[in-house]
Amino acid sequence: MAARVTHLWRHPIKAHGAESVDRTVLTAGRTMPWDRVWAIAHEAARIDRGGDTWQPCVNFSRGAKSPELMAIGAQVDEAAGRVTLTHPRLAPITVNPDVAEDATRLIDWVQPISDPDRARPAFVARADRGMTDSDWPSVSVLNAASLGALGERVGQELAQERFRGNLWVEGFDAWEEFGWIGRRLRIGRAVLAVREPITRCKATTANPETGRIDVDTLGALDAGWGHTDFGIYAEVIEGGEIAVGDGVVVE
Numbered sequence: 001m002a003a004r005v006t007h008l009w010r011h012p013i014k015a016h017g018a019e020s021v022d023r024t025v026l027t028a029g030r031t032m033p034w035d036r037v038w039a040i041a042h043e044a045a046r047i048d049r050g051g052d053t054w055q056p057c058v059n060f061s062r063g064a065k066s067p068e069l070m071a072i073g074a075q076v077d078e079a080a081g082r083v084t085l086t087h088p089r090l091a092p093i094t095v096n097p098d099v100a101e102d103a104t105r106l107i108d109w110v111q112p113i114s115d116p117d118r119a120r121p122a123f124v125a126r127a128d129r130g131m132t133d134s135d136w137p138s139v140s141v142l143n144a145a146s147l148g149a150l151g152e153r154v155g156q157e158l159a160q161e162r163f164r165g166n167l168w169v170e171g172f173d174a175w176e177e178f179g180w181i182g183r184r185l186r187i188g189r190a191v192l193a194v195r196e197p198i199t200r201c202k203a204t205t206a207n208p209e210t211g212r213i214d215v216d217t218l219g220a221l222d223a224g225w226g227h228t229d230f231g232i233y234a235e236v237i238e239g240g241e242i243a244v245g246d247g248v249v250v251e
Helices: 067-071 100-113 144-154 176-180 217-225
Strands: 004-010 019-021 023-026 038-042 073-077 082-087 090-095 121-126 139-143 167-170 184-187 190-199 229-238 240-243 248-250
Touching (some): 004 023, 004 240, 067 100, 082 100, 090 100, 100 121, 139 144, 139 176, 144 167, 144 217, 144 229, 217 229
Parallel strands (some): 139 167
Antiparallel strands (some): 004 019, 004 167, 023 240, 038 121, 073 082, 082 090, 139 229, 184 190, 184 248, 190 229
16 A cells, blocks of 8 residues: 555644644644644633743643543634634534634633533633644644554544544554654655654543543553554654645655
């Protein structure tokens, strides 16, 4: 099987919805367009309202703390700068999180699906770069064969959305991606430098259709392979368009 891109995902509001796209244009030193543009800071966040710098994930509402968030779907209207969110327990909402009134509506919308025993959603934050979990602008690359191996370990098929990746690739052996650290990936017109593995959190234990915890993904990773890593972070060093179906070359 020739190595290729099978899916592209973006997450306009960090931890609040995933959207599949057919193509995108990567820029050197930047995150994937429309990925983690916004994040929802909780009431215990140690950040200032109105700031525009990257902040650690501990400041934000996330699926690791409120698993029902994992069932949110998203769709971006790029021209209008608006995001439509859906959830099986809620009516859909369309907002421009940069608009104060819409930001307030968004905070109200997520309250019922946020863990009441955790710090509550408080305000919308935005960075001058994507609010990724890494402290540098990353694009995540995940291997379909590794997902298949983990699914076999837990005895069920696992959805890609559990892992909030940007690029999914096939045509490689399971866990081969960890051998790419320090190497480059040529995909479409872009080149990415692979920098580090992605250590996973409890968000991956929640079913993205229901928002309910149903699989001990972390325990399965540790028992099967002695780690809790899944996927790799890469840095865009040469920009360009990439699309589903593009070949993947490891250099």
